[in-house]
Amino acid sequence: MKLKKIPYKTIIKTVILGIFAFLFLLPLFWMLSASLKTPVNVLDYPIEWIPKDIQWKNYARIWTNEQMPFTRVYMNSLFVAFFSLLGQLAFASMAAFAFAKLDFKGKNIVFMALLASMMIPTESTIIPCFMLFKTLGLYNHLSAIILPTWFNVSTIFMLRQFYYGLPNDLMEAAKIDGAGFFRIWGQVYLPLTKPALVSAGILGFISTWNAYLPPLIYLVDKKKYTISLGIRFWLVDDAREYNMMMAAAASAIVPMIILVIACQKYFVEGIAMAGMKE
Amino acid sequence: MKSRIKENIAAYCFLLPTIIIFLSLVLIPLLSSFVLSFTKWNFISGLKGIKFVGFDNFVKLSKDAYFISAIKNTLIYTITTVPIIIAVALGLAYILNGKIYFKKTMRLAFFIPYVCSAVAVSVVFKMLFREDGPINMVLQNVFQVENLPRWFSDGSINKIPIILFVIWTSIGYGLIIYMAALQNISSSIYEAADIDGATGWKKFIKITVPLISPTTFYLLVVRLIAVFKIFTSINVMTYSQITKYNTSVVSRIVEEAFTHYNFGYASAESFILFIIIMIITIFNFIGQKKWVHY
Numbered sequence: 001m002k003l004k005k006i007p008y009k010t011i012i013k014t015v016i017l018g019i020f021a022f023l024f025l026l027p028l029f030w031m032l033s034a035s036l037k038t039p040v041n042v043l044d045y046p047i048e049w050i051p052k053d054i055q056w057k058n059y060a061r062i063w064t065n066e067q068m069p070f071t072r073v074y075m076n077s078l079f080v081a082f083f084s085l086l087g088q089l090a091f092a093s094m095a096a097f098a099f100a101k102l103d104f105k106g107k108n109i110v111f112m113a114l115l116a117s118m119m120i121p122t123e124s125t126i127i128p129c130f131m132l133f134k135t136l137g138l139y140n141h142l143s144a145i146i147l148p149t150w151f152n153v154s155t156i157f158m159l160r161q162f163y164y165g166l167p168n169d170l171m172e173a174a175k176i177d178g179a180g181f182f183r184i185w186g187q188v189y190l191p192l193t194k195p196a197l198v199s200a201g202i203l204g205f206i207s208t209w210n211a212y213l214p215p216l217i218y219l220v221d222k223k224k225y226t227i228s229l230g231i232r233f234w235l236v237d238d239a240r241e242y243n244m245m246m247a248a249a250a251s252a253i254v255p256m257i258i259l260v261i262a263c264q265k266y267f268v269e270g271i272a273m274a275g276m277k278e
Numbered sequence: 279m280k281s282r283i284k285e286n287i288a289a290y291c292f293l294l295p296t297i298i299i300f301l302s303l304v305l306i307p308l309l310s311s312f313v314l315s316f317t318k319w320n321f322i323s324g325l326k327g328i329k330f331v332g333f334d335n336f337v338k339l340s341k342d343a344y345f346i347s348a349i350k351n352t353l354i355y356t357i358t359t360v361p362i363i364i365a366v367a368l369g370l371a372y373i374l375n376g377k378i379y380f381k382k383t384m385r386l387a388f389f390i391p392y393v394c395s396a397v398a399v400s401v402v403f404k405m406l407f408r409e410d411g412p413i414n415m416v417l418q419n420v421f422q423v424e425n426l427p428r429w430f431s432d433g434s435i436n437k438i439p440i441i442l443f444v445i446w447t448s449i450g451y452g453l454i455i456y457m458a459a460l461q462n463i464s465s466s467i468y469e470a471a472d473i474d475g476a477t478g479w480k481k482f483i484k485i486t487v488p489l490i491s492p493t494t495f496y497l498l499v500v501r502l503i504a505v506f507k508i509f510t511s512i513n514v515m516t517y518s519q520i521t522k523y524n525t526s527v528v529s530r531i532v533e534e535a536f537t538h539y540n541f542g543y544a545s546a547e548s549f550i551l552f553i554i555i556m557i558i559t560i561f562n563f564i565g566q567k568k569w570v571h572y
Contacts, residue, residue, distance in 0.1 A: 013378050014379040024391070043408070095292060103289075117304050120304055123507055127548060128306070128308075147303065210395045246402065246405065250398075253398050256393050257394070268458075
């Protein structure tokens with residue numbers, strides 16, 4: 001019998017990288033511990049990582065605060081995320097299907113024009129967009145944040161690649177059965193692109209959930225604030241309630257982390273798929 | 279013949295929503311922003327207040343110390359963060375793809391900052407780097423530093439918290455993309471190198487780095503553009519402490535447009551941003567041929 005060799009090298013590597021990973025997350029641990037302290041104890045040294053008397057009520061205040069309850073802020077953000085994704089995925093799917101499966105005049109020109117628009121930063125178009133939304137009466141309206149997300153070149157590009165991978169025979173068979181293009185897309189192809197839709201959806205969710213500049217310039221009414229502005233509300237406050245600042249930050253971050261842990265596979269695949277553009 | 283026409287019509291129906299939004303919220307705004315950049319216009323004065331001033335805005339911008347330092351700062355943010363992000367992400371991905379325990383847990387740990395709300399994390403960094411914050415406390419008590427750095431008000435160092443923020447939040451993204459790409463490298467190449475007696479480091483430099491170069495290129499473009507548009511972290515962290523030393527191009531645009539309502543001037547700034555991003559992208563695609571191995 002041979003003794004199994006102890007994999008020292010692997011263990012050492014794991015320990016070193018483990019320490020590094022732990023240090024990497026230290027800012028978030030500090031945030032959590034500060035969010036559970038009284039305002040005067042937040043900056044105490046030595047750092048008390050697990051506070052002696054834990055202030056759960058900080059979170060109760062954040063979530064039920066009269067001026068800026070996080071329940072409302074969350075509802076607004078979920079509303080924005082839902083309709084952003086719905087529009088973005090539907091329109092991108094349709095465009096991707098046309099580019100990958102249909103033959104039409106001007107295909108390359110339209111595609112190149114869309115692709116070139118990747119170089120146009122939203123920040124460069126924000127002033128005319130602001131004027132447009134103001135004229136349309138969408139200022140201080142959540143749709144001003146939702147509408148621009150309905151066009152996303154990366155999503156179109158990623159879905160197009162996916163449609164390319166699906167067989168063309170499906171189209172011919174459906175045509176013989178007398179199905180129109182819209183039904184071929186919706187009933188035959190769309191269900192097959194689910195993995196790509198999930199991946200694109202996750203990326204879209206991260207970016208709408210964390211968006212800051214559009215809400216900052218479009219939303220003035222506190223009732224319409226999204227999560228980013230909800231956190232900012234506690235920053236503006238001059239009451240030096242640092243514990244509340246951290247509780248607000250944690251209230252935005254922790255649910256996202258739980259979501260990532262629960263769906264790690266999809267998050268990872270989503271990002272990896274977006275990177276595969278060869 | 280008839281079916282061809284039908285297909286053309288169908289295709290444009292599918293593209294219609296995309297084209298409408300592209301035209302109304304991207305292309306026409308970009309052109310308008312170009313036109314506006316030749317005007318002097320305070321939004322509050324209404325449409326009647328628009329005045330054509332030719333190249334005045336651009337002449338003014340070339341002498342605007344604030345804008346020039348915003349461009350300089352933005353370049354510094356880009357140059358200091360992107361190479362580190364790419365190098366660390368590749369290194370971590372290489373190690374995590376090898377023999378190691380708790381692979382998924384560690385990948386998750388490095389990935390978490392990427393999905394966190396940028397505003398929330400900026401608030402945390404703002405606290406960590408306070409003059410009486412935990413980082414300075416550790417510097418004082420553990421490392422016996424006497425003159426504690428004033429991270430946000432000292433012009434020579436107030437880019438550091440922002441740089442660290444960018445690196446910290448971006449590594450996870452690069453890591454995931456590199457790990458996926460590394461899995462696509464055939465193990466037979468490494469086995470052949472083993473037979474030739476190549477060491478770990480040599481294998482990394484001679485095999486991994488060249489084979490992974492398309493991914494590095496992709497990350498480089500994506501990260502350069504992202505950092506060049508840096509705004510959220512600066513806006514939140516330097517709340518009421520924004521200075522010539524840490525402001526960025528987008529911060530300038532937003533302040534000029536939505537604090538002072540100088541839409542003409544801000545449009546000129548935003549058009550310069552567009553030109554810079556376009557140059558970065560085109561330059562990268564030209565340079566790509568020189569060092570990317572497909």
